[in-house]
Amino acid sequence: MEGNVRKRGKRWYYRFYISEKDGKRRQIERFGGKTRQEALNSLREALNLYHNAGSIPTDENLSANDFFEYWYNNYVKQQLSKNTQTNYRNVLDKYVLPKLGIYKLHKITPATVQEFIDEVSTSTEYKRDGKPLAKQTVSIILMVVKEALFYAVNPLQILHSSPALYAKMPKISEHSKLREDLKIISVKQFEQIINFFGKDSMEIMPFFVSFYTGMRRGEVCGLEWKNVDLVNNEILVHQQMKQYSKTDIRIGKTKTAASYRTIAIGNELVTLLKHQKMLQNKNKLKYGQLYFDSDFVCTKKNGKPITPNSIKYLSGKIHKELGFSFNFHSLRHTHATMLLEAGASPKEVQVRLGHTKIETTLDTYVHLTNHKKRETANLFDNLTNFNI
Structure with a gap:
C-alpha cells in the first residue's frame, strides 16, 4: 500500500505523497484514528479519493x-x-445546496447549520399544499448535512470539527394525521378495487397481499413463493424489489433490520394465494416456452414479475377511474388502521408493519391512539358507574 501509518502519543496518523501541478511531490499527513487499523482504513479511503478524483x-x-x-x-x-444515492441527491438539490451552497465551507458555523435546519422545518415553500415539511423529512435533511460535514473532518480533515456536530432537530408539532391525510380506504372501496380488476386478474394480487398484511410495495413485488408458508399461514419478509428505471430492477435487502419479519396471515389470503399459484401453473402451460418462469408471487399472465412502477401506474388508474383518493401505500395504512380499531396494540402493529421504532407507529396513527385513550376512559367509567 502507498503511504504508511504511525503513532504519535495516543493517536494514529496516516501519510502519503501527492503530486502537485508543478510536478513536485507533497506529503499529506492526517489523523487516522485511535487505533492502527482505523488509521489504515482512513489511509485506504484517502488514497482511493486521491486516485479517483x-x-x-x-x-x-x-x-x-x-x-x-x-x-x-x-x-x-x-x-x-443506488436508492440512497437518489435520495441524497434529491436532498442536496432541493434543500441543502440552495441554502448552504452559497457559503465558503470554512465560513459555515454551528449557528449557520442550526439556522438552516430551523428555517427548513418551518418553510412552506417546498410543498404544493403550503404546509411545512414532515418531521421525518427534516430529520433526513439534517442527517445528510451531518454526514457530509463530518466527512470534511474525517477522513478529509479540511475542517477541524464539524459545524453540524451539535445541531439539533427543531421541535416540530406534528398535526394529527386524519384518515383523509393517510388516504385510508373503506372495505367497500376495496371491494370496488376488486371489481375494477376482476377477482381472476393477475394484477390484483399485489393489492390483496398488501391489504391483508400491510406490506410495502417493494416487499410485495419482491415476495417469492419460497417465503410463503401456506401450511403454517406465514409470510417471511426478507427482501424487496427496487426499480430505478424501466429496465433496472433489482432485488435487495429490506428497508431496515426491523423490516425483516414473519407475518401471520389468515385463511382468506391463503385461499387467494393458492388461487394465484393455480393461475400461474395454468398460464405456464398456456404460454409454454414464452412463459417467463420465476418464483415471484405477483406476476403478470406471461409470468413476468409485477414491478413497483407497474403498481404505481395501476394505483393511479384506481384513483382516476374510481374517484377516491388512493395510492398503494393506502393499503398499508388501511391495514394498520383496521387492526388498531379492532383492538390490536400499537406494539403488535409496529412489529407487523416492520417499523423500527414504536414512535413511528404512534405518530402515524395518533388519531387512532387518541381515540383509544378516550374509549379506555369511557370504559372505566362504565365499569364503575357510581352515579355521582
Missing part, C-alpha cells in the same frame, strides 16, 4: 457547494446503494 480539496476558498458535490461523487456514489 485527482486531489483532495484543501483550498481555504472551497465553496460549500463544491464540497457537497465532492462528497456526493466520491463517497455517496462510491459507498452507498
Whole structure:
C-alpha cells in the first residue's frame, strides 16, 4: 500500500505523497484514528479519493457547494446503494445546496447549520399544499448535512470539527394525521378495487397481499413463493424489489433490520394465494416456452414479475377511474388502521408493519391512539358507574 501509518502519543496518523501541478511531490499527513487499523482504513479511503478524483480539496476558498458535490461523487456514489444515492441527491438539490451552497465551507458555523435546519422545518415553500415539511423529512435533511460535514473532518480533515456536530432537530408539532391525510380506504372501496380488476386478474394480487398484511410495495413485488408458508399461514419478509428505471430492477435487502419479519396471515389470503399459484401453473402451460418462469408471487399472465412502477401506474388508474383518493401505500395504512380499531396494540402493529421504532407507529396513527385513550376512559367509567 502507498503511504504508511504511525503513532504519535495516543493517536494514529496516516501519510502519503501527492503530486502537485508543478510536478513536485507533497506529503499529506492526517489523523487516522485511535487505533492502527482505523488509521489504515482512513489511509485506504484517502488514497482511493486521491486516485479517483485527482486531489483532495484543501483550498481555504472551497465553496460549500463544491464540497457537497465532492462528497456526493466520491463517497455517496462510491459507498452507498443506488436508492440512497437518489435520495441524497434529491436532498442536496432541493434543500441543502440552495441554502448552504452559497457559503465558503470554512465560513459555515454551528449557528449557520442550526439556522438552516430551523428555517427548513418551518418553510412552506417546498410543498404544493403550503404546509411545512414532515418531521421525518427534516430529520433526513439534517442527517445528510451531518454526514457530509463530518466527512470534511474525517477522513478529509479540511475542517477541524464539524459545524453540524451539535445541531439539533427543531421541535416540530406534528398535526394529527386524519384518515383523509393517510388516504385510508373503506372495505367497500376495496371491494370496488376488486371489481375494477376482476377477482381472476393477475394484477390484483399485489393489492390483496398488501391489504391483508400491510406490506410495502417493494416487499410485495419482491415476495417469492419460497417465503410463503401456506401450511403454517406465514409470510417471511426478507427482501424487496427496487426499480430505478424501466429496465433496472433489482432485488435487495429490506428497508431496515426491523423490516425483516414473519407475518401471520389468515385463511382468506391463503385461499387467494393458492388461487394465484393455480393461475400461474395454468398460464405456464398456456404460454409454454414464452412463459417467463420465476418464483415471484405477483406476476403478470406471461409470468413476468409485477414491478413497483407497474403498481404505481395501476394505483393511479384506481384513483382516476374510481374517484377516491388512493395510492398503494393506502393499503398499508388501511391495514394498520383496521387492526388498531379492532383492538390490536400499537406494539403488535409496529412489529407487523416492520417499523423500527414504536414512535413511528404512534405518530402515524395518533388519531387512532387518541381515540383509544378516550374509549379506555369511557370504559372505566362504565365499569364503575357510581352515579355521582
